[in-house]
Amino acid sequence: MSVRWKLVSTYLLLLIISQIIINIFISETLLNLYLQERKGEILTKANIVSNSIKFYLPENKLIVLDDFLRSIIKDYSQEIDSRILVVDNRYRVRTDSFEEFTGRTLKHTEIQKALQGTSNASVHNYEGIGHVMYVAVPITLNEEIKGVTLISSSLNTIYSKVEDIKSSLRLIGILTTFIIGIISYFVADFLSKPLEKFTQAIKEMAQGKLGKKVRITTNDEFKQLGSAFNIMSTKLDQVDKQRKDFVANVSHELRTPLSSIKLLSESLIHQNEDDISVYKDFLKNIDSEIDRLNNIIDDLLTLVDLDKAKLNLEYKTTYINYLLENIISNLMPLADKKDIDLKLIEKEKIQIKIDQNKIQQAIINIIHNAIxxxxxxGKVEVTLYTKNRYTIIKVKDNGIGIPKESLPNIFExxxxxxxxxxRNTGGTGLGLSIAYQIVTLHQGAIEVESEVGKGSTFYIKIPNDIDLS
Ligand SMILES: Nc1ncnc2c1ncn2[C@@H]1O[C@H](COP(=O)(O)OP(=O)(O)OP(=O)(O)O)[C@@H](O)[C@H]1O
Ligand SMILES: [Mg+2]
Structure with missing residues (x-):
């Protein structure tokens, strides 16, 4: 069952239940009210009749009614549209406004109760006749009960009146249910529309359209959900594109040295040369291509490791000075080979918490680039100092520089x-992205300033108090 129908049926169910309860309450209250009113009216009449008879009653005698009294009783009977009977204390009917029972004996419980001194009223439901109210009031003279005035009154008009009201209420109920049903259908439709949009978008995403967007026009939680959804799909699309690019790049980078190796080995196979130095030459080339392949794969594995080991850095308090001195002395032969003046300036002694091996790799990558x-x-100058609670390793060269438009991309x-x-210098373009990853994991940053032809300056910034929480 769809959300729309669930909402509509819940609305309707609640509405119908509340209407039934209200209808029952109203009709019961009305019925009681009418019955109370009727009872009061009849009791008053019965008392009047009892008192009238008492007034005409000779002392210590049985009730005797003359024609005058009978006619009064008949009048009263017509007035309240009820049957009035007067019964003596031997249960004999002395008069009946409908004549029928005069002279007969009646032993209704109402009469018995009244003869014991209690005025009482009760309602009975007889088949074929309907609801009838009996009211019995004693006729007392000098504290002696002489008889009873019994009034029986049909309640059919009251019941049919209440029944009419009930059916009007039912009709109103059906009408409002119908109207609210239609309104709630549209409301539910309005509410469930966004869900359909999301479902549709997710289905399309499952089929590969990862950048799918939803457009929610309502100004509510669905709109927020829609924005979050769109951010997610954009991100997914980006990640997917990056993954595809990465695979394409890796394949391309691996293929270049492999095709060189293939070419070299094929020419070796077809070589008929006796001179062993030619073979050696070719094998040397093959060897360097294999080194290149190894380097690429090492770099890739480092990147994968960095992705995986996000929080598993092995922090150790380290004198960054010793680390730098060590790196410089290792790179010195490379600089000497190019007759580059590689210099280290240590402004202060700095001890910070870092993952030594990883930071060492990041620094090497950047100084290596500079060379x-x-x-x-040329000249490469490495300076170590602190600024604003950050340890800074500045690597300044006077090399070829980086064009402005390339600056945002060099860490990719x-x-x-x-x-x-x-290609000649043997780079794959992974060195800086590895350095960037490592420094970012240390909650630091790398900044660059560069001008083509003048040189570049890289700033490696590592926080002095790393937040390890
Ligand atoms: N000091 C620098 N001076 C001029 N250009 C630089 C400098 N450092 C980096 N670059 C440019 O940024 C690019 C990316 O550097 P990165 O270290 O990531 O790659 P690479 O040095 O080409 O290869 P790899 O470091 O993976 O062997 C380089 O190819 C180079 O064009
Ligand atoms: Mg590099």
Whole structure:
């Protein structure tokens, strides 16, 4: 059953139940009210009759009614549209306004009760006659009960009046149920429409359209849900695109060295040369391509590791000075080879909490770049200092620089400014994204300033008090 029908049927069910309860309450209250009113009226009349008879009664005698009294009783009977009987204390009917029972003996419980001194009233329902009210009032003279005035009155008009009201209420109920049913259908439709939109969007996403958006026009929680949904689908689409790009890039990067190896080995196979140095030369090339492949795969594995081990950094309090000195002395031969002046300036001694191996890799990647992208005879200057509760490692070179439009992209995986040139220098474009990941995991940041032809400056910023919570 759809949400729409669930809402409509719940509305209607509640409405019908409340109407039934209200209808019962109203009709019962009305009936009681009418009956009380009638009872009061008849009791008054019965008392009047009892008192009238008493007035005419000779002392210590049985009730005797003359024609005058009879005619009064008949008048009263017509007045209240009821039957009036006068019964003596031997249960004999002395007069009956309908004549029928005069002279007969009646032993109704109402009469018995009245002869014991209690005025009483009760309602009976007889088949074929309907509801009848009996009211009995004693006729007392000098504290002796001489007889009873019994009035029997049909309640059919009251009951049919209440029945009429009941059917009017039912009609009103049916009408309002119908109207509210229609209104609630539209309200439920209005409420469930967004859900249909979401379902449709999710189905399309399941079929591969990950960037699917929903448009919710209502100004409520559904709109918020819609915005959240759209953010999610945009993100999913981005992640999917990144994944596809990544796979394409990886395949491309792996294929280049592999096709070189293939080419070299094929030419080796077809070689008829006796000179062993030619073979050695080819094998050397193959070996360096294999190194290249190994490097790419190592970098990729590092990235996968960083993705996985997000929170598993092994923090250790470290003198960053020693770490830097060690890195510089390791890279010195590389700088010397290009006749680059590699210098370390330590402004202070700094001890911070870091994952040594990872931070070391990030710093190496950046200094390595500085050496790589600086022509022979250039300068690379590494400075260590603290500023605003951050430890800063500044790596400044006077190399080729990075064009402004490339600056936002250099931390992306596989991004290289000059693809052809990088091929010669052997880069894959993973070094900076690895460094970025590592520094970000340390709640730090990397910033760059660069100008083409003048050089680049990288700032590695690591917080002094890392939040380990
Ligand atoms: N100091 C720098 N001077 C000029 N360009 C730089 C410098 N550092 C990085 N770049 C540019 O940014 C690109 C991305 O750098 P990254 O370290 O990620 O890749 P790579 O050095 O090409 O390859 P890898 O580091 O994976 O061997 C480089 O290809 C280069 O074009
Ligand atoms: Mg690099």
């Amino acid at each position: 790589k992208y600086t022509p022979e005879g 995986r596989f991004y290289r400014v000059d693809k052809a040139r990088s």
